[in-house]
Amino acid sequence: MSKRLRLGVVFGGRSVEHEVSVVSAMDVLREADRARFEPVPFGVTDEGRWLTPSETRTQLERDEPLFEKRMAADVPALLHRQEVLDELRSVGVVFPLVHGVNGEDGTLQGMLEMFGIPYAGCGVEASAIGMDKALQKRLFVDAGLRVAKHLVVFEHEWERDREAVAGAIERMGYPAFVKPSNGGSSVGVTKVRSREDLGEALRVAFDMDRKAVVEETVIGREIDCGVLGNEDVEASPVGEVKAAGEFYDYRAKYLDDSAQIVAPAELPAGTADRVRERAIAAFKAIDGEGFARVDMFLPDDGEPVINEINTLPGFRPVSMYPRLWDVAGVGYTALISRIVDLGIARFERNARKDPSQVREGAGRG
Numbered sequence: 001m002s003k004r005l006r007l008g009v010v011f012g013g014r015s016v017e018h019e020v021s022v023v024s025a026m027d028v029l030r031e032a033d034r035a036r037f038e039p040v041p042f043g044v045t046d047e048g049r050w051l052t053p054s055e056t057r058t059q060l061e062r063d064e065p066l067f068e069k070r071m072a073a074d075v076p077a078l079l080h081r082q083e084v085l086d087e088l089r090s091v092g093v094v095f096p097l098v099h100g101v102n103g104e105d106g107t108l109q110g111m112l113e114m115f116g117i118p119y120a121g122c123g124v125e126a127s128a129i130g131m132d133k134a135l136q137k138r139l140f141v142d143a144g145l146r147v148a149k150h151l152v153v154f155e156h157e158w159e160r161d162r163e164a165v166a167g168a169i170e171r172m173g174y175p176a177f178v179k180p181s182n183g184g185s186s187v188g189v190t191k192v193r194s195r196e197d198l199g200e201a202l203r204v205a206f207d208m209d210r211k212a213v214v215e216e217t218v219i220g221r222e223i224d225c226g227v228l229g230n231e232d233v234e235a236s237p238v239g240e241v242k243a244a245g246e247f248y249d250y251r252a253k254y255l256d257d258s259a260q261i262v263a264p265a266e267l268p269a270g271t272a273d274r275v276r277e278r279a280i281a282a283f284k285a286i287d288g289e290g291f292a293r294v295d296m297f298l299p300d301d302g303e304p305v306i307n308e309i310n311t312l313p314g315f316r317p318v319s320m321y322p323r324l325w326d327v328a329g330v331g332y333t334a335l336i337s338r339i340v341d342l343g344i345a346r347f348e349r350n351a352r353k354d355p356s357q358v359r360e361g362a363g364r365g
Helices: 018-031 053-060 082-090 107-115 124-131 133-142 155-160 162-172 195-206 250-255 269-285 320-327 332-353
Strands: 005-012 037-044 093-096 150-154 176-180 190-192 211-216 221-229 234-242 260-262 290-298 305-310
Touching: 005 018, 018 037, 018 053, 018 332, 037 053, 037 082, 093 107, 093 332, 107 124, 124 133, 133 211, 133 269, 133 305, 150 155, 150 162, 155 162, 155 195, 155 211, 162 195, 162 211, 176 195, 190 195, 195 211, 221 269, 221 320, 221 332, 234 269, 234 320, 269 290, 269 305, 290 320, 290 332, 320 332
Parallel strands: 005 037, 005 093
Antiparallel strands: 150 211, 176 190, 176 211, 221 234, 221 290, 234 260, 290 305
């Protein structure tokens, strides 16, 4: 029997989605195919400090409620932790599960590229664009996809001339949503009904990013579609989120059961096919590879409005992305394997073009 491939699972990190990342990683570590993989956990603290697999396992064993468990330790930075670097060198492939900054924004992917380590999910460029709501909307428009009316507001623009910015937003129309351009899990998102609400909403967004996106309110169903593949991309069945509140915020996603996830969504076959086609087009627009979840609104006219693409969606078995693939007949353990295999395939393809970048033993079982 061939030697199992050491699968490094990196999670935690500096993002506001730290706890979400930890919970997803716990599921991947438990459910990865043990006949193929030897899971190796790497926790990253909220200060960006990497833990050894042994230290990480100790942290995971603490008896704490879900979404309250954090990676925390007073340890040196990664470059000064030879024991972590040695462990990282020993893995054959990495499954990045760090949300937000230094995780799904392309920086972790870039580090792994420099180290010559294969990894699952989108590459550097697609990860960075997938994190930036303003940039991805430009590419969606260029690809002929429908997006909501929106404005991009930089913090310095708001501070320099608040009246001009407020006037442009008013012309677009209220109610509107204000969100940090780089963010996730609806953290920092505010629904604004009038000029009086705008200042505080932008302050919340600017606390997270120098750039905010202000979008019109789209009346329609909230729908999601998963995509999977490198050159040949498949789309999952379509799911629907039915939020109990005004929108699907962090609390509804992770802390209570107020939102209803419907998988598959009840849609006419033609409409579902259209959603799936738009999901693949959005993925290709950012040059995505591996996997992602595409979030859309479906107005009464039946033409999907692309809200955003998430290149590192929530990855618990109960999360939308795995649930949609489960409906398609791809269970959680098999989905992990397919995503890892896609990462290895991309690595091997790129290595053929630049063999100097390959670390000896990378991607091999």
